[in-house]
Amino acid sequence: MNIFESLETTFIANWLIDSLYGYPVMLVLHGIGMSIVIGILFMFNLRLMGLFNNIELGAFKSLLKLAWAGFLINFISGCILFVQKATSFVQNWAFLVKIAGVVIATVMAIIAHKTLYQQADKWNSENAIALSAKILAFVSIGLWSVVIITGRLVGYLEQ
C-alpha cells in the first residue's frame, strides 16, 4: 500500500466519507478561504500595477495578514478534501497543475509581502512602483487565475 492509499484509510478520510455533509462543508470553507486569499491578492497585485491609487500601499500590510488567514483555511480544508481521494488526485493533471500554481504563487506572495514591508513607504511617497514589482504582480494574478481554473477542472477529471 503506497502513501496515498494509506491516506485514504485515515480517520479523516473515513469521517469525510461517512458524514452526510462533511464534504460540502469542507467545499464551503474552501470557497470562503479562496475568496479571502485570492480576492485580497488580486486587489494587492492590481494596486501594485497602478489601480486603487488612493489606498496607501502600507494598508496592504494588514490586509495581507488577513489573506494568510484565508490561506490557512484553504490549506486545512484542502488537505482534508485531498486525503479521501488521494490516489485519484495525484493522477489528476488539473490537480497537479493547481498545486504547482499554489506553491509558486505562494512563494511569490511571501516575497511580495516582505518587499512591501521594506518598500511601502518609499514607493508610496515617490508614487513610483518598481517595474519588476508590476511585472511580478501581473504574473501573480495569472498564476492565481490558473489555480482557480485548474481547481474547477479537478472535479471533471476525477476517476
Add this chain to the structure above:
Amino acid sequence: MDIIIAWFESSPTHTWMVDHNWITVVLEIIHFFGLCLLLGALLIIDLRMIGWFKSISVKAIHSLLPVVFIGFGLNLMSGVLFVFYDPARYLINISFQIKMVLVFLAALNALFYYWKIHPNIDRWSQDDSFPAFAKVVAAASLLLWYGVLACGRFIPYVGTG
C-alpha cells in the same frame, strides 16, 4: 413552477447551451472568479465599516466598490445562464431557493446602505463616528454573502423538490 421551467427550456439560449455544453465549464470558472472579486472586496470594505483596519481611510477603501460590482455582474450573468441551461435542476432545488432569498436580502441590505449610510460616509469618517447600525449593516452584508456562497456549494448535495 412547471410553466417557468418550460419557458426556460423552450428558449433559444437553453437550446444553444445544451448544444455547446462545454460553455457551462467556462461559466463555472467565471462564477468562481466573480466570487473572489465580490467577496474579497466586500470582506475588506465591510470589515473596515465594522472597525478593522483603522489605518485605512473609509473613503479610500470604497475605491474597491467597483471590484464588488464587477464580481456581482460576472456572477449574475453566469448564474442566470446556469438557470437557462438546466432550469429543472436549479429552480426546484431547496439550496438554490434559499440562495436566491439570501441574494434578495443582500440586495435590500445594499439598498439600505446606499440610502442611509453612503451619503454620510464623509462626515462619519472624519472622527470615525460610525453609528452602530452602520456596523450591523456591514456585518449583515458579510453573513448574507457567505450564506449565498454556502448555499451555492450545497446545491449538488441536497434533495430537490
